Amino acid sequence: MADIALTQAEADALIAMEKHRATNDRYDFPREGESLTVPLQSPDKREHFLLDLSRGRIDLLKVKMQNRGRQVIVLVRLDLAGPPHRNPDDTEVPAPHLHLYREGYGDKWAMAVPPGLFRDTRDVWQTLEDFLRYCNVAQPPHIERDLFT
Amino acid sequence: MIQDIQRLLDTYHAWLKDKTALRQVDDWVEITTPYLDRHNDYVQIYAKRANGGYVLTDDGYTIQDLEQSGCKLESQKRQELLRMTLNGFGVRLEDKALQVHASPENFALRKHNLLQAILAVNDMFYLAQPTVASLFYEDVVAWLDLHEIRYTPKVKFTGKTGYDHLFDFVIPKSRRQPERIIQTINRPNRDTAQSVVLAWIDTKEVRPPDSRAYALLNDGEQPVPQGVVDALRNYEVKPIAWSQRDNVREELAA
Numbered sequence: 001m002a003d004i005a006l007t008q009a010e011a012d013a014l015i016a017m018e019k020h021r022a023t024n025d026r027y028d029f030p031r032e033g034e035s036l037t038v039p040l041q042s043p044d045k046r047e048h049f050l051l052d053l054s055r056g057r058i059d060l061l062k063v064k065m066q067n068r069g070r071q072v073i074v075l076v077r078l079d080l081a082g083p084p085h086r087n088p089d090d091t092e093v094p095a096p097h098l099h100l101y102r103e104g105y106g107d108k109w110a111m112a113v114p115p116g117l118f119r120d121t122r123d124v125w126q127t128l129e130d131f132l133r134y135c136n137v138a139q140p141p142h143i144e145r146d147l148f149t
Numbered sequence: 150m151i152q153d154i155q156r157l158l159d160t161y162h163a164w165l166k167d168k169t170a171l172r173q174v175d176d177w178v179e180i181t182t183p184y185l186d187r188h189n190d191y192v193q194i195y196a197k198r199a200n201g202g203y204v205l206t207d208d209g210y211t212i213q214d215l216e217q218s219g220c221k222l223e224s225q226k227r228q229e230l231l232r233m234t235l236n237g238f239g240v241r242l243e244d245k246a247l248q249v250h251a252s253p254e255n256f257a258l259r260k261h262n263l264l265q266a267i268l269a270v271n272d273m274f275y276l277a278q279p280t281v282a283s284l285f286y287e288d289v290v291a292w293l294d295l296h297e298i299r300y301t302p303k304v305k306f307t308g309k310t311g312y313d314h315l316f317d318f319v320i321p322k323s324r325r326q327p328e329r330i331i332q333t334i335n336r337p338n339r340d341t342a343q344s345v346v347l348a349w350i351d352t353k354e355v356r357p358p359d360s361r362a363y364a365l366l367n368d369g370e371q372p373v374p375q376g377v378v379d380a381l382r383n384y385e386v387k388p389i390a391w392s393q394r395d396n397v398r399e400e401l402a403a
Contacts (some may be wrong), residue, residue, distance in 0.1 A: 033209055035216070035217060052217040054213055054217060056208055056210070057208050057246075058175070058177050058195050064217075068218075071219045071277070071278065071279060072219035072274075072277045072278070072279055072280065077188070079190065082190070082193065083181050083191035083193045084190075084191055085189055085190050085191070086185060086189050086191070087189065088189070099188060108187075108188060108189040110188075110189070110190075
């Protein structure tokens with residue numbers, strides 16, 4: 001049974017671990033108010049991950065991309081648009097921002113999106129590609145783009 | 150002193166106001182509040198005019214985020230907990246969105262209720278499965294300690310096959326009772342019962358012949374399926390529903 005607390009080394013290893021799609025199912029990128037959770041796995045299939053995508057109903061630009069490990073541990077979370085974030089040291093980070101797992105804090109720390117790794121966060125589809133690359137998803141799931149992505 | 154506190158409260162009110170931001174999104178007004186969710190993101194709600202008053206909503210974010218944090222709300226017990234939480238704040242569920250209607254007179258109160266409901270539902274994350282598993286284990290530890298039942302936690306035995314099996318607790322042999330091995334099962338189902346049975350079958354031959362196995366079954370979330378009880382009994386693992394734990398207290402304490 002998974003534990004909700006990981007050491008930083010364990011979390012870093014999970015983030016860096018190569019990930020493949022767990023099925024060949026096809027998914028639609030979430031439309032307004034929709035969400036999607038897609039299973040991923042390590043190449044040896046021993047470690048399981050989840051890719052979560054969701055989009056606001058009122059604000060279509062409010063898109064969340066998230067990579068979970070061990071069912072409930074948010075390893076990486078990218079918030080495009082949406083609310084600002086306040087770190088435990090009181091520093092504030094506006095959206096878009098990137099949450100990264102930190103030992104002892106879970107996903108309570110976030111930082112501005114690293115510009116070299118994400119080309120243009122206004123382009124949701126391109127950002128999904130960048131996010132999958134950032135999370136080392138070497139075999140991405142089949143996700144269909146929609147008109148608003 | 151009371152003046153100092155009053156001054157501090159005034160500063161707090163000013164800060165709450167300062168940290169509230171408004172933005173027009175189509176016919177809605179987005180309200181960014183000073184409250185943080187469990188990710189440390191500011192909680193946002195939306196308001197628009199409706200029926201001479203206002204409708205306020207979280208736009209479905211709270212439950213969507215909860216489900217995408219591994220806390221499914223499918224079970225009847227969780228649905229009841231959700232309903233009870235929302236009822237307490239007079240908040241309705243509309244297509245997974247938390248929603249209230251407000252008049253100009255009660256706008257502040259209803260907005261506050263919606264925010265409290267969002268934060269309360271947000272906390273239901275702590276019901277996510279692995280969290281509950283660790284809490285159930287902690288409950289068992291607390292109960293054993295309370296009743297002065299002496300145990301060794303997390304004991305590993307190498308089975309007949311050479312595989313190692315980790316058991317939650319071992320209570321050593323006493324003058325009156327043999328060795329007792331206890332495994333907790335947070336979600337009793339066929340798979341978890343099978344895994345305990347296999348571990349016990351492999352282990353019992355390398356333990357003293359009168360050694361006994363117990364499975365403590367969490368029935369707080371949902372009732373234990375009869376098949377699980379039967380399977381455990383068939384392989385000489387004594388099933389104990391957590392709600393019936395007092396029935397074995399003396400047996401374990403001896």
